[in-house]
Amino acid sequence: MSDLIWLSDAQMRRIERHFPRSHGVPRVDDRRIVSGIIFVIRNGLRWRDAPREYGPHKTIYNRFIRWSRLGVFNRIFAELAAKGGKPDQLMIDATHLKAHRTAASLLKKGLFPRRIGRTRGGLNSKLHAVCDGLGRPLIMLLSEGQMSDYKGAALMIDAFPKAAALLGDKGYDADWFRTALADRGIAACIPSRANRNVPIPHDTVLYRRRHKIENMFGRLKDWRRIHTRYDRCAHTFMSAICIAAAVIFWL
CATH class of the missing domain: 3.30.420.10 (Ribonuclease H-like superfamily/Ribonuclease H)
Structure with a gap:
C-alpha cells in the first residue's frame, strides 16, 4: 500500500527512550509496530484490518493496550x-x-x-x-x-x-x-x-x-x-x- 505510515529514524530517536525495556526474547521491531498503531488510529480501522506490512495484528493491538496501561504514549506527548x-x-x-x-x-x-x-x-x-x-x-x-x-x-x-x-x-x-x-x-x-x-x-x-x-x-x-x-x-x-x-x- 502506497499510503502506509512509517516513522523516520529521527522521529524514533525522539520517542524510543520512553519505550519499556524488553525482557528475555527481543520484541518485534518497535518502528514497525508503532507505525502500525498510528496507521490504525488515523484510518479508523479494526485492529485485524491492519496492513500485513506492519506484522501480525494481534502484536500491534497487544503492544498498544500494554503500553497504554503503562502510560507510555501519555509520557511521549x-x-x-x-x-x-x-x-x-x-x-x-x-x-x-x-x-x-x-x-x-x-x-x-x-x-x-x-x-x-x-x-x-x-x-x-x-x-x-x-x-x-x-x-x-x-x-x-x-x-x-x-x-x-x-x-x-x-x-x-x-x-x-x-x-x-x-x-x-x-x-x-x-x-x-x-x-x-x-x-x-x-x-x-x-x-x-x-x-x-x-x-x-x-x-x-x-x-x-x-x-x-x-x-x-x-x-x-x-x-x-x-x-x-x-x-x-x-x-x-x-x-x-x-x-x-x-x-x-x-x-
Missing part, C-alpha cells in the same frame, strides 16, 4: 509538548467526541471510570485542551461529555505554563477562573456571559486568534479513531489521542 518552548499565549477550549456503541453499550466494572457521559447529542466523551499561540496542544484532559468547560479548566489550571494571556470563549467566564489566572500573571481574554450585570471588556483583536484551537480539534478529529470513540477504556482512548497529537503537532 507530555515530553514533546514540554520541549516546545515557552508559549506567548494560551488558548483553552473543549470538544465532544462521539462514543460508538462498541464503547458505550456495556457498563464498565472496575476502579477507573470510562469518561463517557450523556448529553443531548447522545453518549460521548469530552476532550478539554490548552494549546499555545500556534495552536499546538500542551495539556489535554478527557472527561464525561456533560462536564462543563470551566470544571475541566479547574482540573487543568495547576499545569498551565506561564504566558502573557489566555484566550477562551464564554464558557470560561467565571470569576474564580479569572482570579486564578490573575494570580498566575495571565491576562484573561474571555468574552463576558450575557447574564453579567457589568460586562468585562476583552481584547477583541487578540480574541480573533482563538480559531487556532478550533483548527487543532479539527485536525485531531481527522483521525477516525479520535473522531469516534471505539475504545471502552478511558486510558486506551486517551493514549490514542496523545499519539495523534504527538504525530500531528510535535514529531
